[in-house]
Amino acid sequence: MRQTPFEKIKTIVSLEVPSELLEFLPVKWEKIGSVAIISLPDDLKQYQRIIGKAYAKVLGCSSTLNDVGNISGLYRKPSVELIFGSKKTETIHRENGIRYRLDPQRIMFSSGNLAERQRMATVSHPHETVVDLFAGVGYFTLPMAVYSTPKKIFACEINSVAFRYLCENVVLNHVSSIVEPLFGDNRLVAPKDCANRVILGYLHDSEQYLPVAFECLQGMGGVIHYHHLVPIELIPEKPLSHIKQIAIRYNRSVDLLKTQVIKSYAPGIDHVVLDVRVSE
Template sequence: MRKVIRVPIEEAESLRLEIASSGRLDQDRRIKVIEQEERFLEIPVTEDIEGFETYLQEEPIFYNKWRSLEDRMKGIVPKDEIDLLPSGWQILGEIIVITIDPKIEHLKERVAEGLLQMYPTCSTVIRDLGISGQFRLPQREIIIGETTETINKENGCLFKLDVTKVMFSKGNLHEKALMSNIGANETIIDMFAGIGYFTIPMAVHARPEKIIAIEINPQSYAYLKENIALNHVEHIVEALNGDCAQLTPKGVADRVIMGYVNTTHHYLDQGIAALKESGGILHYHETTPESLLFERPVERIKQAASKAGRDVEILECRKIKKYSPGVWHVVVDARIS
């Protein structure tokens, strides 16, 4: 069993040495940083440690004799192609998702084999070829393995998905963690729910009175329903399949999440109308050119609120990640009254 204890960072080194000297430190796994309400180190152990609660590690990282994929491929890949190897990848459950430069297409099987040796708990390697269409469907190719459906564990939540059918981004962990800590006893509308990226952590950790989760993609909606059941939050979440332009109820929400990008501004009227007449909080996501950060999203919210005869107070603006060269995924939190 992959047991760990979680300890404050300032206490970690002395405790690690003590556990190692007693022979109870698992030398096969790396120590990990865990971001919750505060930062902890997750120390892998072989048995329970007195005075500490023991957890089962969700996504262990194993030591191996190769420090990196580059080290693993030396002697296998020509020197002039080493720099073209992928420097990062995504691990979802038992599946590794990678992007491979077309110039080393002929090496994809060797790359996949190397990754599976680095991550022995994984069984499938899939190549990411981008996304397309209104539903942002992933274009992906199986390199090694058969299974494309998995259950990914994140922040104490379970997310079932088929990586060839729906997207799952691990790049906005901080934003999902923020959302999981707000909304207690509120009515919340998640207008672009996907498979439950925000809905599930909010339902599991914040325990709102109700979440109305709306998703237009039938495949994502099917996994949203499964994830609601997997996480035992059926009594909190009502899932709707369809266009949020038509399905978003009016005047019922304390909080509205607009967690889509590219065309989110087309739905601002519906998002603001969903908030109670007494007011509420809007979490508005947008992909914005760096030259208009945060001017454009703030102005769009103000214009939509003015059109509805409502007032706006901007609470916070955040960068999530670089979306493309010169473009940022941002979030604006606004109080609408």
């Protein structure tokens, strides 16, 4: 019987790692271009190079990173360490016909958001102006620009490394005529009173950026895609209440169009996105 990738990894590792530790091998991983990312428990720390080499070999990667913590802060920096392979981890990740150039040691990229990136490729329309408040390397901006071809996407990014990759990826995917990258804090650089659609793809304290999203919308209103971390029992009430509170401040009304669960973030907490229509 043909072995699964994990079975192959386990077979290779078992040659050098005690059998009683094999149960701690990570059964999940991320593959970002030519880089594998795993999360090793402390029990396997002394064998990390052996294990990293096995994952790289089976997954066809040149490097393996160990994820040692969560994405941190407004700049969304990953906490990873190189445990095997080339120190040069810049790579091109291909997904849904889009090419993302990035360095997973310096920039986050979540494969768990794949379905949402695919969805963003279909939601816009050719006449629309879009503002992406946390564009990163182009996670949502690029599929939207390539497949929905809106009139204009203003892509804001505060992390200088991510911004450089965003600019490169706009050229790499031939959407320079659609995407205008804007460097800096979106509260300062995002264009106001112009957008038919706003993407607010930030998870931690994302409600503090809702005023920016409302101010970006053109006079007649538009759609906001609002990402948030929510206790399961408070979906969609909690994030929707954030939006309604800001709507009152701006004398706008809000209609919930869709609630999408992206992935489980932690026990009892999901990453969700609410699509809401804001109108006068």
